[in-house]
Amino acid sequence: MAVCEILCVGTELLLGDILNTNARFLSKELALMGISVLRQTTVGDNMQRLCAAFNEAASRSDIVIACGGLGPTADDITKEALAQVLGLRLQKHEPTARAIEQYFQRRGVPMPRTNLKQALVPEGADVFENRNGSAPGIGVKDAGKTYVLLPGPPRELEPMFRDRVSAYLASYSDCVIISHAVKTFGIGESLMAEKVADLLELENPTVAPYAKDAEAYLRVTARAASRQEAERLCAPVIHEIRRRLGSKVYGVDTENLQRRVVELLQTKGLKVAFAESCTGGYAAKRITDIPGSSAVFECGIVAYANAVKSRLLGVKPGTLKRFGAVSTQTAVEMAQGVLRISEADIGVGITGIAGPQSDTGGKPAGLCCIALAAKGAAARVETIETGRANDREYNRFAASSKAMDMIRLYLEAAE
Amino acid sequence: MAVCEILCVGTELLLGDILNTNARFLSKELALMGISVLRQTTVGDNMQRLCAAFNEAASRSDIVIACGGLGPTADDITKEALAQVLGLRLQKHEPTARAIEQYFQRRGVPMPRTNLKQALVPEGADVFENRNGSAPGIGVKDAGKTYVLLPGPPRELEPMFRDRVSAYLASYSDCVIISHAVKTFGIGESLMAEKVADLLELENPTVAPYAKDAEAYLRVTARAASRQEAERLCAPVIHEIRRRLGSKVYGVDTENLQRRVVELLQTKGLKVAFAESCTGGYAAKRITDIPGSSAVFECGIVAYANAVKSRLLGVKPGTLKRFGAVSTQTAVEMAQGVLRISEADIGVGITGIAGPQSDTGGKPAGLCCIALAAKGAAARVETIETGRANDREYNRFAASSKAMDMIRLYLEAAE
Numbered sequence: 142m143a144v145c146e147i148l149c150v151g152t153e154l155l156l157g158d159i160l161n162t163n164a165r166f167l168s169k170e171l172a173l174m175g176i177s178v179l180r181q182t183t184v185g186d187n188m189q190r191l192c193a194a195f196n197e198a199a200s201r202s203d204i205v206i207a208c209g210g211l212g213p214t215a216d217d218i219t220k221e222a223l224a225q226v227l228g229l230r231l232q233k234h235e236p237t238a239r240a241i242e243q244y245f246q247r248r249g250v251p252m253p254r255t256n257l258k259q260a261l262v263p264e265g266a267d268v269f270e271n272r273n274g275s276a277p278g279i280g281v282k283d284a285g286k287t288y289v290l291l292p293g294p295p296r297e298l299e300p301m302f303r304d305r306v307s308a309y310l311a312s313y314s315d316c317v318i319i320s321h322a323v324k325t326f327g328i329g330e331s332l333m334a335e336k337v338a339d340l341l342e343l344e345n346p347t348v349a350p351y352a353k354d355a356e357a358y359l360r361v362t363a364r365a366a367s368r369q370e371a372e373r374l375c376a377p378v379i380h381e382i383r384r385r386l387g388s389k390v391y392g393v394d395t396e397n398l399q400r401r402v403v404e405l406l407q408t409k410g411l412k413v414a415f416a417e418s419c420t421g422g423y424a425a426k427r428i429t430d431i432p433g434s435s436a437v438f439e440c441g442i443v444a445y446a447n448a449v450k451s452r453l454l455g456v457k458p459g460t461l462k463r464f465g466a467v468s469t470q471t472a473v474e475m476a477q478g479v480l481r482i483s484e485a486d487i488g489v490g491i492t493g494i495a496g497p498q499s500d501t502g503g504k505p506a507g508l509c510c511i512a513l514a515a516k517g518a519a520a521r522v523e524t525i526e527t528g529r530a531n532d533r534e535y536n537r538f539a540a541s542s543k544a545m546d547m548i549r550l551y552l553e554a555a556e
Numbered sequence: 557m558a559v560c561e562i563l564c565v566g567t568e569l570l571l572g573d574i575l576n577t578n579a580r581f582l583s584k585e586l587a588l589m590g591i592s593v594l595r596q597t598t599v600g601d602n603m604q605r606l607c608a609a610f611n612e613a614a615s616r617s618d619i620v621i622a623c624g625g626l627g628p629t630a631d632d633i634t635k636e637a638l639a640q641v642l643g644l645r646l647q648k649h650e651p652t653a654r655a656i657e658q659y660f661q662r663r664g665v666p667m668p669r670t671n672l673k674q675a676l677v678p679e680g681a682d683v684f685e686n687r688n689g690s691a692p693g694i695g696v697k698d699a700g701k702t703y704v705l706l707p708g709p710p711r712e713l714e715p716m717f718r719d720r721v722s723a724y725l726a727s728y729s730d731c732v733i734i735s736h737a738v739k740t741f742g743i744g745e746s747l748m749a750e751k752v753a754d755l756l757e758l759e760n761p762t763v764a765p766y767a768k769d770a771e772a773y774l775r776v777t778a779r780a781a782s783r784q785e786a787e788r789l790c791a792p793v794i795h796e797i798r799r800r801l802g803s804k805v806y807g808v809d810t811e812n813l814q815r816r817v818v819e820l821l822q823t824k825g826l827k828v829a830f831a832e833s834c835t836g837g838y839a840a841k842r843i844t845d846i847p848g849s850s851a852v853f854e855c856g857i858v859a860y861a862n863a864v865k866s867r868l869l870g871v872k873p874g875t876l877k878r879f880g881a882v883s884t885q886t887a888v889e890m891a892q893g894v895l896r897i898s899e900a901d902i903g904v905g906i907t908g909i910a911g912p913q914s915d916t917g918g919k920p921a922g923l924c925c926i927a928l929a930a931k932g933a934a935a936r937v938e939t940i941e942t943g944r945a946n947d948r949e950y951n952r953f954a955a956s957s958k959a960m961d962m963i964r965l966y967l968e969a970a971e
């Protein structure tokens with residue numbers, strides 16, 4: 142099994158200014174390729190220490206992947222360090238120089254001369270185009286070892302690894318690992334794990350429970366000589382999990398709830414509209430995260446103040462007065478209101494207390510009422526309480542997730 | 557200045573199963589104590605590699621802090637590795653053995669016998685009680701070096717470090733480090749760095765450029781015997797940066813643009829409303845991320861389809877037809893429309909192409925027009941192009957940032 146070390150470069154990592162997500166991303170991707178990561182090392186932007194780290198890593202492993210330090214400024218020296226360690230000259234890579242010039246032209250800003258430093262690559266290197274920034278990635282094969290240099294920003298590094306570097310390293314991969322995530326909503330991690338306790342003991346595929354972003358999911362991972370064989374191992378286990386968890390499962394490998402909702406709406410040719418109070422546009426933002434959502438998303442109204450709820454959505458002042466802004470009654474009138482003023486088929490109303498301050502009426506932060514109104518159907522409404530009064534982001538996320546899940550269950554029931 | 561290395565132990569880190577938050581936490585705490593972290597290393601639960609990592613780290617630094625691998629199971633071997641490296645015997649620490657027994661008694665579950673392994677410590681070690689779990693922390697001073705072993709779970713490690721270990725390492729702390737972030741918007745990292753190129757050469761305080769989330773910032777870090785003295789070193793440099801970058805600077809240590817916008821609106825007693833197309837609620841979501849934003853945020857309209865732009869916001873069909881939905885003219889009518897239907901003082905219209913698909917009219921993804929309308933003032937409008945056609949999240953984030961920045965500049969100009 143091929144052995145790899147990951148070398149992260151950046152004083153900001155050693156100062157604790159940023160979290161090292163690159164080490165995790167690369168480790169995970171390499172594990173899926175069957176390449177073993179034996180060590181992760183982080184050093185600062187210091188030539189002597191960086192060269193020492195390259196030499197040590199190469200003495201122990203087949204592959205060294207370094208990330209960070211490919212920027213245009215003088216303290217970006219990862220490329221220079223590798224060139225020094227391997228005794229290679231840096232030379233201008235013309236396609237990269239042109240790409241960098243065009244990148245600045247498109248943005249309509251003059252290119253600082255220092256940016257051309259990013260077009261220098263070690264002689265004989267393979268160059269990986271950067272579609273999301275200006276620093277290209279670099280691959281060097283030298284004395285039986287492979288070195289890969291990647292830009293530090295995750296939004297540049299991650300697509301570059303997936304699109305180019307994984308293929309570049311394919312010859313080191315000696316088995317196939319396949320992994321699927323069975324995603325659920327509306328069931329806690331421990332209850333989910335209890336329902337599949339016996340499956341968690343399996344060895345191939347393995348089944349492991351995780352919780353993330355107000356959801357729980359099970360990761361099913363198989364290892365085999367071929368992709369086909371690994372899939373054949375996963376299939377019956379995924380089927381059994383679906384059988385036990387029922388409608389709590391919203392998808393397998395589905396990116397997130399809003400993706401599932403957009404797919405269901407597309408299939409049925411329906412449109413949704415949101416009336417949001419505490420989530421402040423979060424539900425609309427999440428739906429419109431999905432490319433192509435314009436076909437299924439009609440409009441959103443963010444109505445924070447009571448006056449706006451009445452004026453734009455037609456919520457009755459009497460309802461607000463009698464039951465309060467955070468009530469199932471108000472949620473239903475918001476959902477019905479946005480349905481009335483739009484041409485959507487489904488209207489969703491969300492009203493709650495995001496925190497950290499709680500309501501004057503004694504309702505706790507984390508409480509939220511969510512209603513769904515649809516043409517020709519009775520309105521439905523649910524209330525959640527997260528129990529995390531101080532976590533405004535979590536409360537807003539969980540409330541918008543619950544709204545997505547109500548749309549999903551409504552559409553799935555109609556199937 | 558004392559030099560430290562952090563050694564994280566755990567195969568789950570090398571597999572990418574978990575994010576290494578301990579390395580960041582410890583680095584940050586140590587930086588504040590004036591202890592320099594030169595390297596972070598992660599290795600798996602393997603005796604030979606762990607011993608090698610201890611030896612290497614000790615050869616380069618005064619302090620080695622290892623975390624993880626203190627649990628009760630057979631693959632927890634960090635303590636055993638350190639004892640082997642230093643030639644120390646492990647012996648039972650009675651107060652810890654009693655504490656572990658009591659810990660299980662309190663939880664009302666029988667103690668597995670393997671847990672007594674956690675009461676073994678190297679002879680002569682200092683022991684740090686664990687108030688949030690069963691594995692104690694360990695300190696060993698040997699041949700002029702200090703070794704600290706901490707449990708892996710962050711909720712055990714973090715309080716233990718703050719309550720006990722920081723005092724244990726106090727003799728190494730000979731200074732205070734103060735750091736400030738000068739945050740900018742509307743200037744790229746390299747152009748910003750060019751304008752302060754001479755300041756980047758300073759030694760105390762140091763000035764370093766960073767880019768994150770469509771913004772660039774400068775970190776000014778001073779080291780001195782006292783906090784006061786360190787602040788005195790930073791002040792003139794921050795003043796000089798502000799002078800050179802002018803209105804590009806939106807704050808020092810300000811959390812983000814929306815925080816600055818909410819503060820400005822609060823100070824002036826004004827309210828804002830958004831009419832969003834491509835950002836789909838992202839601007840409203842970001843403003844309402846800030847607790848207390850209800851006092852300054854009037855409402856948001858997410859109008860994706862042209863029909864909705866006309867019906868809810870009063871955008872003229874002729875404008876949409878002649879100039880297109882993504883045009884400065886439409887952006888201005890959206891801003892004016894939301895101002896008209898709300899009781900806000902400032903209306904902002906955002907219309908663009910989020911990507912990854914580009915417009916049928918040949919306009920590129922990443923193009924966005926943003927308009928600001930205010931009572932009694934001429935509307936202003938700007939167009940940005942990110943040059944990142946494929947990055948929907950970035951394009952939407954950058955467009956909503958630009959909207960925040962236009963509000964900020966409008967309010968600052970009125971000061």
